[in-house]
Amino acid sequence: MTQEAKYMSLNKNLPPQFIVLAILAKHNALTISQLYSIIKNLKCNEISFERTTIKELIDDVNVLHVLGLIKEFNGVYTLTEKGKAVIEKVNQSIKCSSYV
Secondary structure, eight states, X not given: OOHHHHHHHTTTTSXXXXXXXXXXXXXXXXXXXXXXXXXXXXXXXXXXXXOOSHHHHHHHHHHHHHTTSEEEETTEEEEOHHHHHHHHHHHHHHHHHTTO
């Protein structure tokens, strides 16, 4: 199971912005169109994700940017150190909860 799929299985507990953050973490640097393409591919593989339009995706990216979890340079989005720390904490939480 991919990391995105693990996060998707927790979809009831995680906001959609976190799924976007996880995708950016895996791929390191993406444009909006690349990110949207990955999300569409997740949907094709029957992984539920609520975001269906570019506008919704841009709204999610803007929230992550305002929170300081991602940064943008020349249209390419990457994680900040704060974003990496959030991903790491959630990954540890998932690992711990799988043993319960």
